[in-house]
């Protein structure tokens with residue numbers, strides 16, 4: 001087999017190392033398959049390329065434009081994923097392990113692409129929250145906005161997810177508009193390198209959007225400043241060393257850490273062996289111990305089960321583990337492949353030796369297990385190790401020492417408070433799971449343990465068919481955890497994008513806020529359109545375009561007719577005495593829905609035109625009762641525009657209804673789809 005010479009991708013060029021390289025061995029055969037090194041890389045030039053070329057090109061695009069590119073890139077990689085699977089076998093991964101890494105990474109990109117289109121503006125400024133009224137008359141307002149950092153995101157990843165680890169960081173940073181310098185763990189960098197080569201070949205993102213370092217980072221971190229961010233995944237020890245860098249601390253460089261974690265799974269007291277929850281626990285625990293050979297930051301390291309069920313659970317799980325075929329990850333029959341490297345295997349064995357002082361081994365013998373189709377001595381193979389800890393209160397290593405492989409410890413609990421206390425002994429975890437069909441147990445554990453966890457996963461007979469698994473971080477949900485887990489938060493939809501942006505409180509007049517946010521703010525100039533706005537195409541409509549309608553009087557007959565027509569004969573509309581007795585109403589009043597209906601009747605333009613449909617209504621409030629004899633009129637203002645498809649976009653209108661005394665009686669946001677062409 002030819003040895004892969006890994007290059008770095010710097011300044012738009014693929015560069016071979018100029019000095020010493022590190023040999024990378026196959027996890028399966030132990031043979032050297034690649035060499036990597038970063039000697040000779042000009043780290044300052046890489047930073048400059050990101051800051052001066054990649055950043056400006058990314059920031060010139062809108063969130064939607066970047067989201068579209070993310071989608072295109074994800075689909076490009078998807079078409080070529082078979083090539084990545086082939087390389088992935090060398091990391092010890094079975095096909096299903098590779099899918100977690102490769103398809104998981106691509107899927108994460110697709111979710112960010114979709115969220116970018118649906119939840120972020122087709123503009124350059126993200127609005128965070130509502131306008132704040134800072135003055136009595138509204139001439140001085142406040143709005144929080146988020147804009148991309150002007151620097152570079154240095155993204156350092158762990159060896160266990162060479163593709164997902166990169167894409168789950170790049171997706172939110174590219175969506176934000178911040179270029180990345182990716183530094184994969186050397187042990188599996190050949191897979192990351194292959195993926196970056198595809199990304200480069202695709203030509204989808206502009207030059208400088210991403211660069212790659214295979215090998216060490218030299219003095220890269222010392223060159224960062226407050227517009228940059230380091231986003232790290234790996235062990236707690238490396239995180240501590242890197243985040244203590246005095247330059248990062250002095251310059252206030254953001255540091256996001258996803259560290260190791262002693263994740264726990266609790267078997268609820270209701271989940272006795274005759275329940276579906278017991279079997280579910282065994283299935284989840286088995287998957288977490290064997291998928292990626294237990295090398296997942298979210299894997300279950302501690303199983304916390306009722307005292308009386310320690311024996312039955314150990315027996316059921318050990319039987320399932322014993323039936324797990326270990327071997328060449330390329331074989332279809334293999335359920336668990338190899339660890340990523342001989343070093344990783346040695347590390348796990350060393351940690352098992354420490355754990356031995358607090359546990360007894362239920363199963364797992366490193367010297368006696370079968371490996372299908374590969375040489376157990378040459379590859380980084382290990383069997384699953386199930387341990388039991390009889391005194392989890394006195395033990396420390398089982399709660400603190402991460403054996404990053406197929407290793408997990410069962411321990412008993414007395415009651416829910418005890419189970420939660422044991423969960424919390426992890427000192428901060430990425431995920432804790434509870435298998436229970438008792439919502440009360442779920443609530444008690446949430447109150448006692450949520451503060452120590454980034455994610456709590458509950459599963460039972462109702463959700464088990466569709467539940468995504470204890471160990472799967474989802475792009476929609478926050479991934480990270482307090483304390484030991486690093487204190488970081490990745491993913492979580494748009495929340496994950498915000499790490500790469502600066503939130504700024506903007507204060508000023510309504511016109512200033514409207515111009516910055518590209519969203520009309522009450523009090524800003526009203527633009528009179530040359531035609532009714534419903535006769536104008538998406539692109540013709542300008543933010544701030546406003547029409548005022550004719551007035552319309554509301555009579556008692558209108559109210560009675562509306563009540564009888566709709567069936568809404570609530571007493572406040574029908575019974576003068578009863579309405580008057582209500583503290584909200586002076587007497588019979590118009591239905592809120594009548595006001596809405598009349599408002600639409602006043603502002604619509606009935607003829608066919610570019611406005612295609614009314615798709616919804618947000619933030620409706622009825623602010624003042626409308627009595628018979630009151631006269632309403634409506635102001636309709638184009639508030640925000642968001643492209644949706646190749647044919648039409650969404651226009652949000654502010655609709656405000658006034659009475660004859662110019663008092664607001666109702667306000668809402670109307671959503672319409674408007675065609676680009678007539």
Ligand code: NAP
Nearest residue numbers: 157158159184185186217233234235238258259260261297
């Ligand atoms: P690691 O040894 O801490 O290495 C992590 C990354 O840091 C690698 O890319 C490594 O590069 C790099 N690194 C090490 N020293 C560095 C330095 N002085 N300057 C710059 N970069 C440096 O962790 P690992 O063994 O790769 O991964 C396993 C650990 O990651 C486990 O503890 C696991 O729990 C954790 N993990 C956490 C998550 C999460 O999301 N929380 C996800 C996956 C894994 P080299 O390989 O070149 O040394």
